[in-house]
Amino acid sequence: MQAELTIDHLTFSYGDREVIRDLSLTLPAGTFSLLIGPTGCGKSTLLKIMAGLYPKYGGQLTSGQIDLGGRSQAMMFQEGGEQFTMATPREEIIFAMENLGKDKEEFAHQLQKASEFAEINSLLDQKIVTMSGGEKQRVALAVLVAMDVDLFLLDEPFASVDPAARRFLISRLAKLKEQGKTIIITDHLFDDYQGKVDGVYRFKGEQVDLLTKDEQALLLDTEPIDLHFPLPENEPAAFVMKNFAIKQGRPLIEQKELSIPKGKVTLITGPNGSGKSSLFKAMTKLLDYQGSLTWESKEVAKLKERAYFQHVAQIFQNASDQFMAITVKEELALSKKHASPYFTPEVLDQALADLDLADHMDQVVYSLSGGQKKKLQILLMLLSGQEVLLIDEPLSGLDQKSIEQVVSLLKKCQEKSGQTILLISHQFYGINTWCDYHLRLAGRELAFVQD
Amino acid sequence: MTKSKMNPSLKFLLTLLISLELSFKVSLVSNIIVIVLALGYLLYRRIKPKALGGMLLATGLAAITVFSSGYIFSDHRDLWYALDISSRVFVYTFTTACLTISTTAEEMARSLEQNLHLPSKFAYGTLAALNIIPRMQAAVKQIRVAGMMRGVYLSFWSPVLYFKAILVALNSADNLAQGMESHGYKEGAPRSVIVEVPLTNKDWLLFIFAILLLNLGAFLLP
Numbered sequence: 001m002q003a004e005l006t007i008d009h010l011t012f013s014y015g016d017r018e019v020i021r022d023l024s025l026t027l028p029a030g031t032f033s034l035l036i037g038p039t040g041c042g043k044s045t046l047l048k049i050m051a052g053l054y055p056k057y058g059g060q061l062t063s064g065q066i067d068l069g070g071r072s073q074a075m076m077f078q079e080g081g082e083q084f085t086m087a088t089p090r091e092e093i094i095f096a097m098e099n100l101g102k103d104k105e106e107f108a109h110q111l112q113k114a115s116e117f118a119e120i121n122s123l124l125d126q127k128i129v130t131m132s133g134g135e136k137q138r139v140a141l142a143v144l145v146a147m148d149v150d151l152f153l154l155d156e157p158f159a160s161v162d163p164a165a166r167r168f169l170i171s172r173l174a175k176l177k178e179q180g181k182t183i184i185i186t187d188h189l190f191d192d193y194q195g196k197v198d199g200v201y202r203f204k205g206e207q208v209d210l211l212t213k214d215e216q217a218l219l220l221d222t223e224p225i226d227l228h229f230p231l232p233e234n235e236p237a238a239f240v241m242k243n244f245a246i247k248q249g250r251p252l253i254e255q256k257e258l259s260i261p262k263g264k265v266t267l268i269t270g271p272n273g274s275g276k277s278s279l280f281k282a283m284t285k286l287l288d289y290q291g292s293l294t295w296e297s298k299e300v301a302k303l304k305e306r307a308y309f310q311h312v313a314q315i316f317q318n319a320s321d322q323f324m325a326i327t328v329k330e331e332l333a334l335s336k337k338h339a340s341p342y343f344t345p346e347v348l349d350q351a352l353a354d355l356d357l358a359d360h361m362d363q364v365v366y367s368l369s370g371g372q373k374k375k376l377q378i379l380l381m382l383l384s385g386q387e388v389l390l391i392d393e394p395l396s397g398l399d400q401k402s403i404e405q406v407v408s409l410l411k412k413c414q415e416k417s418g419q420t421i422l423l424i425s426h427q428f429y430g431i432n433t434w435c436d437y438h439l440r441l442a443g444r445e446l447a448f449v450q451d
Numbered sequence: 452m453t454k455s456k457m458n459p460s461l462k463f464l465l466t467l468l469i470s471l472e473l474s475f476k477v478s479l480v481s482n483i484i485v486i487v488l489a490l491g492y493l494l495y496r497r498i499k500p501k502a503l504g505g506m507l508l509a510t511g512l513a514a515i516t517v518f519s520s521g522y523i524f525s526d527h528r529d530l531w532y533a534l535d536i537s538s539r540v541f542v543y544t545f546t547t548a549c550l551t552i553s554t555t556a557e558e559m560a561r562s563l564e565q566n567l568h569l570p571s572k573f574a575y576g577t578l579a580a581l582n583i584i585p586r587m588q589a590a591v592k593q594i595r596v597a598g599m600m601r602g603v604y605l606s607f608w609s610p611v612l613y614f615k616a617i618l619v620a621l622n623s624a625d626n627l628a629q630g631m632e633s634h635g636y637k638e639g640a641p642r643s644v645i646v647e648v649p650l651t652n653k654d655w656l657l658f659i660f661a662i663l664l665l666n667l668g669a670f671l672l673p
Contacts, residue, residue, distance in 0.1 A: 048629075051633060052632075053629050053632060053633070057625060057628070057629055074633050074634065074635070075629075075633040076633075077626070077629070077630065077633075079626055081586075082623055082626035082627055082630060083626070083627075083629075083630035083633065083634075084582075084630060085575055085578060085579050085582070085627065085630065085631050085634065085636070086557060086578070087556075087557065087582070091557055092634070094645050094646055095575070095634065095636075096634040096635050096636075097643070097645055098642045098643050098644065098645050099634060099635035099636045099637070099640075099642055100635045100643075101641065101642065101643040102643055102645070103643060103645070104645055107645045129582075129585065143634055147634070147635060284596055285596070286592060286593065286596060305596070305599060306599055306604060309596065309599040309600045310602070312600075313600035313601075314596075314597075314600060316593065316597060320618065320619075320622075321590070321593055321594055321597045321615075321619075322597045322600075322601065323615075324598055324601055324603045324611060334601065334602075334603070335601060335602075337602060338602050366618065380601065381600070381601075384600065384601055384602065386600070
């Protein structure tokens with residue numbers, strides 16, 4: 001029997017802000033634990049302290065300690081691409097094995113075991129930068145398996161992973177538990193965990209509680225969300241494609257003909273790496289395309305950037321990219337210059353209150369938590385008031401309450417100002433009833449579907 | 452410079468020595484011989500025409516500048532000397548190109564660590580930094596577009612653009628450092644060797660032979 005994993009009177013802070021206060025917790029060995037809580041609550045912080053990364057890379061440990069019971073550990077991060085030093089999975093595994101002082105034979109054995117386990121045999125010599133989110137996380141898991149650590153720490157690893165890849169990874173983690181490993185994962189979605197995790201721990205007010213078995217069963221009993229959409233008929237078009245094609249290394253989309261309705265909300269889904277984000281890149285002139293793509297009957301490739309982006313905007317996955325000023329107040333002032341008429345001062349104040357941002361007006365935007373950044377970014381882009389909004393995974397990394405806040409704001413604003421919205425999302429909670437149409441990308445082709 | 456794969460560290464030293472020696476010694480003929488050999492090697496390695504063209508153009512411009520300052524605008528006009536110093540520019544770029552065309556960044560990092568016994572943090576830190584470059588290019592493009600979408604035009608000399616680009620770089624660097632550490636890397640800790648970079652007698656012979664030829668050329672040829 002392995003020793004337990006104990007957290008003893010731990011207090012941790014960033015500057016004046018305490019995120020964990022006097023936390024004591026015991027995790028049994030060989031279990032699969034899910035750590036939940038609102039964005040910015042300190043889940044990642046706790047994992048990074050366990051991984052030995054904090055306080056080295058940030059924050060201050062004011063008191064207490066964590067005893068991993070002599071376990072070796074490794075961590076898998078949210079940002080898929082930035083956890084690798086080398087260019088290919090094989091190189092990365094070599095790097096990790098050399099760090100651990102393993103010899104060639106052990107390496108060969110572990111490489112085979114890990115690549116079979118995470119099913120990355122065909123990816124071993126592919127450049128990691130060319131991989132989809134799901135593939136990157138499979139590689140990340142393989143590295144940890146090859147390292148043969150005892151404790152797997154995963155920090156929201158599924159933020160840009162599609163449902164199929166997510167199910168695969170969770171079942172693999174359950175398999176690791178059967179082999180005697182200890183797994184701690186943080187997540188905002190609770191699908192696919194039923195029957196696989198042993199305990200659910202909830203972060204609440206700088207503390208962590210273990211849910212009772214009943215609470216846990218209720219929480220994890222997620223119904224698959226049913227999707228029902230009509231097909232568009234005789235709608236005026238915002239975008240029209242004719243013999244449109246894009247590629248990035250390999251061909252991604254080859255579309256004979258398609259018209260995307262104007263003034264409606266269209267959900268775009270498709271497996272990881274199928275080309276959804278690349279489609280947005282083509283629409284925002286960040287990627288060249290072949291054939292024709294028109295917006296309001298004008299060829300996108302020929303439109304001048306500055307003029308075009310006054311009408312068509314994107315809410316990027318990385319919120320920080322969209323900030324241009326320093327504090328929340330300054331950001332709002334900048335966007336108010338050409339604000340959409342929908343946002344009267346009263347509506348804006350209400351929106352800030354609804355998003356729990358009203359108390360952060362003087363805060364530096366880069367010091368907001370991940371969820372707060374996302375909420376502010378969406379508000380700023382709605383303020384800008386373009387007729388077309390392309391939104392790439394707006395809900396990843398947001399907790400349930402934040403999702404509800406964000407979707408309700410998007411919905412109200414879209415209804416009042418009649419924007420055309422294209423929305424890429426892997427998760428349907430909250431948006432299944434909002435979207436008008438559903439466009440699915442499969443086999444390099446986009447098609448409107450009813451489910 | 453030979454056709455076979457020479458040890459990356461020795462290749463690096465050789466490139467350095469050729470450039471260094473020809474910087475001190477005036478020998479136009481040696482310069483030309485090195486340039487021709489290097490060009491031959493690049494062609495043998497099937498350098499992309501576009502890459503070669505770009506290199507010739509950039510180096511050519513630099514060489515013309517050097518030539519004009521050494522000859523046209525000089526008080527003591529010496530054509531031979533001016534040609535020598537301007538051809539050096541080609542020596543530097545072509546020999547460096549020979550090094551980079553035949554060595555991947557991973558091979559170089561491993562060789563520096565194993566053969567020259569450089570600290571591993573230097574070798575892998577550089578490697579990680581190289582991996583950030585394409586991400587930075589994409590980030591700068593995206594920041595400009597994101598700005599335009601908020602009615603802010605960021606020109607290429609805008610301080611905001613650089614402030615944001617630096618933020619992205621710092622963030623990536625931090626993530627990479629944590630990623631390295633999570634994959635077992637510890638600064639200064641001993642590491643095993645799984646992929647060996649051989650340093651053979653043949654490598655040394657080639658190296659010494661090349662240095663001998665270089666010295667013969669540099670001191671005997673005009």
